Amino acid sequence: MLLAIDIGNSNVVCGLSENNHWTEQFRIHTVANKTADEYEVIYRTLLSSRNVDLNQIDRIVVSSVVPSLISPIQEMIKKLFGQEALILGPEMYPHLDIGIQNPYEIGTDLVANAVAAYSKYQGNCIVVDFGTALTFTAIKADGNLLGVSIAPGLKTAMSSLSQKTAKLPNVDIAVPPSCIGKNTTHALQAGIVMGYKGLVQYLLEEICKELDGKTTIIATGGLSQVMSSIIDKFDHHEPMLTLDGLKIIGNKFHK
Incomplete structure (x- = not known):
């Protein structure tokens, strides 16, 4: 086990x-x-x-x-x-099935995501991880991890806003009924959730242009369920993707 x-x-x-x-x-x-x-x-x-x-x-x-x-x-x-x-650390990366250009600058969770995505889907892949940070990890069809885009996660943005303002509360991350909030909760959700929908869609479009070719897009992370319900660019929703990558790596190195 x-x-x-x-x-x-x-x-x-x-x-x-x-x-x-x-x-x-x-x-x-x-x-x-x-x-x-x-x-x-x-x-x-x-x-x-x-x-x-x-x-x-x-x-x-x-x-x-x-x-x-x-x-x-x-x-x-x-x-x-x-x-x-x-x-999991940089000394193991040369033995994985993906190529990593800057092994000491990439988070091990993103490496695990890349290993799982490439193992499952081959070809060009983008993993969008909705965690404390919002990350976009791009993997080429030849197995090379090209790089990552990083933005504050949705909860991080919401918390920062509530901490830095006197009258704005920290509300749940949920899809609002409209992009025009009729109360404070819906106004915050409209700005954060719907605003991040635009951010995600735009970055995916631009990253896909650089990958050049059919690309599989995977959503993962704690808030992926919320965001994948309003973004139609995801081919797969994989909430266990990071653990899947760790499992692949663990089995590979187990003697």
Whole structure:
């Protein structure tokens, strides 16, 4: 059984895969100053509540964009599972099926996304990840990861606006009934959600021109369900794409 752990800026998302199928998934809030002992309690409790036998987990692969959490997560894994985790990083990239031009500048979550997208669809791919940051990862048909476009994520934009203004609240990210808000909540949702719809569509059009040829566009990330419902450019909605990439990498390096 494989345990994949994706440590993001907002959430730590985990998946258990058996016989190449996801059997469990759970997420917890990312807390950068938590200790290995605290994470051990959390993971032991979560896995026990799902009747998971810890001894059945023989592969663990981790991606982290929060450097301060790599060490406590590694320590937790060693104590709880009695094994070393495979930590995705630049030293592994030459052994993957995709080419990465700037290995020390790209997030490991984006590498996992690219591995999964290229493995599933081959050809030109664009992965749009709706997370704390909104990212567009472009992969050519020859397997080369060309680069990434990054913008603030929708929740990040909403939080920034509410924090920097005296009278604007932090509201849920949801599709408003109109692009003209009749109240504060709908006005914020119109500006953020519908505004980001335009941003996403425009960037996808421009990136597709540079890829030159048929391109598969995949949506993933926490808010992908909301945005894929109003954007018709996505060929696939893959909420587990990052974990899928980690699973592919974990299986590849498992001895």
